[in-house]
Amino acid sequence: MIAVYPGSFDPLTKGHLDIVKRAVTLFDRLVIGVLDNAGKNTLFSLEERIALLREAVGGVQHVEVKGFDGLLVDFMKSNSSRIAIRGMRAVSDFDYEFQMALTNKGLYSEMETVFLVSRGEFTFISSSLVKEIFRLGGNVGELVPDCVVRALSGKFRNR
Amino acid sequence: MIAVYPGSFDPLTKGHLDIVKRAVTLFDRLVIGVLDNAGKNTLFSLEERIALLREAVGGVQHVEVKGFDGLLVDFMKSNSSRIAIRGMRAVSDFDYEFQMALTNKGLYSEMETVFLVSRGEFTFISSSLVKEIFRLGGNVGELVPDCVVRALSGKFRNR
Amino acid sequence: MIAVYPGSFDPLTKGHLDIVKRAVTLFDRLVIGVLDNAGKNTLFSLEERIALLREAVGGVQHVEVKGFDGLLVDFMKSNSSRIAIRGMRAVSDFDYEFQMALTNKGLYSEMETVFLVSRGEFTFISSSLVKEIFRLGGNVGELVPDCVVRALSGKFRNR
Amino acid sequence: MIAVYPGSFDPLTKGHLDIVKRAVTLFDRLVIGVLDNAGKNTLFSLEERIALLREAVGGVQHVEVKGFDGLLVDFMKSNSSRIAIRGMRAVSDFDYEFQMALTNKGLYSEMETVFLVSRGEFTFISSSLVKEIFRLGGNVGELVPDCVVRALSGKFRNR
Amino acid sequence: MIAVYPGSFDPLTKGHLDIVKRAVTLFDRLVIGVLDNAGKNTLFSLEERIALLREAVGGVQHVEVKGFDGLLVDFMKSNSSRIAIRGMRAVSDFDYEFQMALTNKGLYSEMETVFLVSRGEFTFISSSLVKEIFRLGGNVGELVPDCVVRALSGKFRNR
Amino acid sequence: MIAVYPGSFDPLTKGHLDIVKRAVTLFDRLVIGVLDNAGKNTLFSLEERIALLREAVGGVQHVEVKGFDGLLVDFMKSNSSRIAIRGMRAVSDFDYEFQMALTNKGLYSEMETVFLVSRGEFTFISSSLVKEIFRLGGNVGELVPDCVVRALSGKFRNR
Numbered sequence: 001m002i003a004v005y006p007g008s009f010d011p012l013t014k015g016h017l018d019i020v021k022r023a024v025t026l027f028d029r030l031v032i033g034v035l036d037n038a039g040k041n042t043l044f045s046l047e048e049r050i051a052l053l054r055e056a057v058g059g060v061q062h063v064e065v066k067g068f069d070g071l072l073v074d075f076m077k078s079n080s081s082r083i084a085i086r087g088m089r090a091v092s093d094f095d096y097e098f099q100m101a102l103t104n105k106g107l108y109s110e111m112e113t114v115f116l117v118s119r120g121e122f123t124f125i126s127s128s129l130v131k132e133i134f135r136l137g138g139n140v141g142e143l144v145p146d147c148v149v150r151a152l153s154g155k156f157r158n159r
Numbered sequence: 160m161i162a163v164y165p166g167s168f169d170p171l172t173k174g175h176l177d178i179v180k181r182a183v184t185l186f187d188r189l190v191i192g193v194l195d196n197a198g199k200n201t202l203f204s205l206e207e208r209i210a211l212l213r214e215a216v217g218g219v220q221h222v223e224v225k226g227f228d229g230l231l232v233d234f235m236k237s238n239s240s241r242i243a244i245r246g247m248r249a250v251s252d253f254d255y256e257f258q259m260a261l262t263n264k265g266l267y268s269e270m271e272t273v274f275l276v277s278r279g280e281f282t283f284i285s286s287s288l289v290k291e292i293f294r295l296g297g298n299v300g301e302l303v304p305d306c307v308v309r310a311l312s313g314k315f316r317n318r
Numbered sequence: 319m320i321a322v323y324p325g326s327f328d329p330l331t332k333g334h335l336d337i338v339k340r341a342v343t344l345f346d347r348l349v350i351g352v353l354d355n356a357g358k359n360t361l362f363s364l365e366e367r368i369a370l371l372r373e374a375v376g377g378v379q380h381v382e383v384k385g386f387d388g389l390l391v392d393f394m395k396s397n398s399s400r401i402a403i404r405g406m407r408a409v410s411d412f413d414y415e416f417q418m419a420l421t422n423k424g425l426y427s428e429m430e431t432v433f434l435v436s437r438g439e440f441t442f443i444s445s446s447l448v449k450e451i452f453r454l455g456g457n458v459g460e461l462v463p464d465c466v467v468r469a470l471s472g473k474f475r476n477r
Numbered sequence: 478m479i480a481v482y483p484g485s486f487d488p489l490t491k492g493h494l495d496i497v498k499r500a501v502t503l504f505d506r507l508v509i510g511v512l513d514n515a516g517k518n519t520l521f522s523l524e525e526r527i528a529l530l531r532e533a534v535g536g537v538q539h540v541e542v543k544g545f546d547g548l549l550v551d552f553m554k555s556n557s558s559r560i561a562i563r564g565m566r567a568v569s570d571f572d573y574e575f576q577m578a579l580t581n582k583g584l585y586s587e588m589e590t591v592f593l594v595s596r597g598e599f600t601f602i603s604s605s606l607v608k609e610i611f612r613l614g615g616n617v618g619e620l621v622p623d624c625v626v627r628a629l630s631g632k633f634r635n636r
Numbered sequence: 637m638i639a640v641y642p643g644s645f646d647p648l649t650k651g652h653l654d655i656v657k658r659a660v661t662l663f664d665r666l667v668i669g670v671l672d673n674a675g676k677n678t679l680f681s682l683e684e685r686i687a688l689l690r691e692a693v694g695g696v697q698h699v700e701v702k703g704f705d706g707l708l709v710d711f712m713k714s715n716s717s718r719i720a721i722r723g724m725r726a727v728s729d730f731d732y733e734f735q736m737a738l739t740n741k742g743l744y745s746e747m748e749t750v751f752l753v754s755r756g757e758f759t760f761i762s763s764s765l766v767k768e769i770f771r772l773g774g775n776v777g778e779l780v781p782d783c784v785v786r787a788l789s790g791k792f793r794n795r
Numbered sequence: 796m797i798a799v800y801p802g803s804f805d806p807l808t809k810g811h812l813d814i815v816k817r818a819v820t821l822f823d824r825l826v827i828g829v830l831d832n833a834g835k836n837t838l839f840s841l842e843e844r845i846a847l848l849r850e851a852v853g854g855v856q857h858v859e860v861k862g863f864d865g866l867l868v869d870f871m872k873s874n875s876s877r878i879a880i881r882g883m884r885a886v887s888d889f890d891y892e893f894q895m896a897l898t899n900k901g902l903y904s905e906m907e908t909v910f911l912v913s914r915g916e917f918t919f920i921s922s923s924l925v926k927e928i929f930r931l932g933g934n935v936g937e938l939v940p941d942c943v944v945r946a947l948s949g950k951f952r953n954r
Contacts, residue, residue: 001185022271025271026160026242026271026273069613070613070614071610071613071614071615073615074614083185088257088274098247098276098601099601099603099606101276102276102278102601103601103606103610105276105278106619107610107615107616112181112184112185112275113275113276114185114273114274114275115247115273115274115275115276116271116272116273116274117257117260117261117264117272117274119261119264123759124893124894124897124898126894129894129898133866133898133902136864136865136866137865137866137869138866138868138902139902142901228772229772229773230769230772230773230774232774233773257760258760258762258765261760262760262765262769265778266769266774266775282600283416283417283420283421285417288417288421292389292421292425295387295388295389296388296389296392297389297391297425298425301424319503340589343589344478344560344589344591401503406575406592416565416594419594420594420596423594423596430499430502430503430593431593431594432503432591432592432593433565433591433592433593433594434589434590434591434592435575435578435579435582435590435592437579437582441918442734442735442738442739444735447735447739451707451739451743454705454706454707455706455707455710456707456709456743457743460742546931547931547932548928548931548932548933550933551932575919576919576921576924579919580919580924580928583937584928584933584934637821658907661907662796662878662907662909719821724893724910734883734912737912738912738914741912741914748817748820748821748911749911749912750821750909750910750911751883751909751910751911751912752907752908752909752910753893753896753897753900753908753910755897755900
């Protein structure tokens with residue numbers, strides 16, 4: 001059974017990594033799908049986000065990182081997967097997740113969206129909060145892996 | 160991988176059945192755990208609830224129905240399972256589910272609570288609503304399997 | 319067009335009265351349906367709740383007060399109404415209202431549940447809060463009509 | 478009694494149409510008010526959104542489609558209406574709707590905002606979701622009327 | 637400035653203790669008000685709950701524990717306080733707290749309800765969850781102070 | 796004890812003023828921190844927002860208005876404060892406030908975020924709503940102090 005964990009990962013947080021490590025114990029293989037959301041402004045390019053994920057999950061077996069654009073359901077079919085993983089935070093746009101899960105099921109009836117709950121210490125991390133804190137000079141070392149701290153430093157230095 | 164689907168099932172609804180049928184395709188075996196919530200008043204006894212579930216899931220492979228009391232995490236360990244399934248309704252006490260998932264993880268760190276989203280037509284069914292409508296003389300044939308309709312008729316006739 | 323405003327009204331609050339006065343301007347006639355929720359413990363009997371409503375809405379044209387048990391949809395049909403009025407408070411179990419509205423529509427497809435928003439000053443009144451404050455010796459004169467203040471005094475004196 | 482159903486309708490969905498058809502049975506006439514939200518980027522121009530609505534509601538009696546800018550309460554007064562219709566989705570920014578209803582009542586005290594609940598199958602449709610799915614190549618034929626499918630095709634082909 | 641921290645404390649949790657320790661740094665004195673909610677069934681008597689609190693906060697300066705019945709606002713006035721402290725959990729009936737704060741302000745206009753946010757690790761503890769887990773045989777040592785663990789053991793042994 | 800009340804105040808509303816007047820009675824001194832959110836488009840410049848606040852709180856003792864950029868926790872430390880005040884509206888992004896409070900506590904462990912509840916009549920005012928209504932020609936005299944009405948008139952005339 002192959003599961004897909006889709007997201008923007010702009011950037012990857014320790015909350016994302018926690019979901020990756022737990023999801024991979026539930027299914028045979030995990031494909032992390034990094035969305036090339038062309039329309040939106042991302043801090044990191046698709047290539048950078050993929051590279052950071054690959055560095056961070058390097059040691060985890062049965063995990064693969066790929067970029068995708070278009071519909072999630074098409075990416076899932078092309079990876080022979082019908083299981084999408086989503087992390088759910090206490091402070092979460094639950095309604096949005098619910099709407100997406102039902103819409104995706106309408107587009108691909110065999111698809112299941114499986115929600116895992118973020119652990120206590122990761123419950124309040126979001127990528128946008130990480131960027132905000134870093135931009136204002138705060139320390140994000142407890143929120144993201146080391147490779148992301150370095151990437152953030154490089155990114156803001158170049159500005 | 161063995162998953163446990165715990166609940167009161169007082170009574171079983173078509174929404175529960177939908178979750179059973181979908182969960183069983185995600186994992187190797189599914190144990191439906193019927194809670195003997197001794198403290199609470201249930202309409203159906205533990206034995207009746209188990210019997211109704213067995214009748215309703217008779218045709219589904221790799222599914223087993225068991226009663227349990229005590230902590231869910233102990234029931235899971237005794238069934239060699241670390242995966243709990245929960246159905247999530249749009250109209251859901253999400254906060255309660257979240258609290259339980261985190262508490263259970265605190266009691267049994269390998270445990271994962273996996274949330275599946277109820278399909279559109281089953282989103283608004285709850286066991287308590289079924290009992291309320293039936294008690295007031297409404298038709299619940301679209302909300303519960305036939306065996307439950309018959310059991311409700313017998314239950315209220317005896318009162 | 320006849321509308322029904324169902325509820326327990328245990329007791330009637332100024333928030334309920336506000337909804338009555340506004341609903342009656344939207345439709346030709348308003349039937350206030352007082353639920354004989356036999357199962358639940360109410361502070362006031364069905365007869366007392368009906369009498370208080372009749373006293374309070376005595377001056378409002380085109381309004382009638384009736385008790386009912388059984389399904390709301392049956393009460394509506396017997397009153398040739400397909401419009402149910404519900405007041406919505408900021409502090410509201412919105413999910414519950416939504417579930418009821420969809421369930422009722424499933425039982426009676428022509429039925430419409432029409433939600434009106436409680437005005438600012440009435441947004442936080444609930445019948446249970448009124449009873450709690452009165453029981454503890456607080457002043458509820460701004461929350462309920464005078465006839466209810468008198469009824470509460472009589473009720474608690476008799477205890 | 479004249480009711481106004483205001484919105485952006487960028488584009489019209491089957492959920493909107495469902496509200497139109499039900500609202501028109503509750504009041505004598507329905508004016509659909511299409512907001513010329515000059516500030517925001519819309520996919521369809523005001524003229525296009527009006528034309529699509531007129532095509533879609535062509536067969537519905539007592540319905541009129543008009544554009545407006547400025548305050549909703551001024552548009553309502555100029556149409557001799559004091560009733561605004563809003564559809565409410567399970568997945569809804571309920572807080573926003575509530576705030577608007579109270580604010581509008583503050584600006585125009587006779588005004589009533591009447592909320593209708595979207596039916597089960599339309600509960601999860603939003604205009605922005607329709608645009609997102611279409612943009613990514615998904616099929617939106619079940620979410621919007623045929624004329625909108627054609628308009629979306631033309632719009633994205635021209636890009 | 638004297639603050640009051642009201643509650644049922646049935647039983648006291650580490651989350652409550654965290655709020656006590658933080659509130660006492662914000663104001664000159666803290667009175668913990670233990671509600672004698674005569675109507676409700678509590679596991680521990682008023683005297684037991686007061687004794688447990690006194691044992692647990694023994695080392696904290698400027699804190700006093702008192703029982704009260706009747707309205708909170710009357711208890712506050714008799715303690716020359718106009719500041720009520722409430723802990724707020726992520727998984728919280730926020731609506732209920734908001735309603736109480738506004739109602740209390742209506743009864744006593746100088747009163748302020750001050751909300752403090754429970755720290756991450758205490759966010760999901762509730763007294764009822766503690767009782768449920770303990771009743772089912774689970775370990776609550778990380779959720780409540782030692783004196784409460786002992787009291788729970790005694791309580792359930794006597795049953 | 797010095798408290799900080801941070802915000803954008805774009806523009807100041809009567810709801811903000813209400814919080815200022817109440818917070819100042821709870822602590823010895825109040826510093827209003829006006830965020831120089833350089834990234835976002837504000838209607839009023841930092842200087843204008845500070846000037847409007849100074850005009851509006853001119854008569855209130857022990858209140859000071861300052862601009863700041865960077866992290867809130869750094870602004871607080873430089874003002875020898877560890878107490879942040881936030882107003883909480885019924886129609887509120889409660890999740891966001893909670894996330895910020897916990898994040899800030901992670902960055903500065905002695906920090907306390909103290910939430911005060913907006914009074915009934917101010918519960919539904921937000922700066923963005925004020926701007927929207929004014930832009931569309933509505934009257935905002937009941938929502939903001941007079942100096943803000945004048946500033947809004949000047950701002951929109953100059954456009």
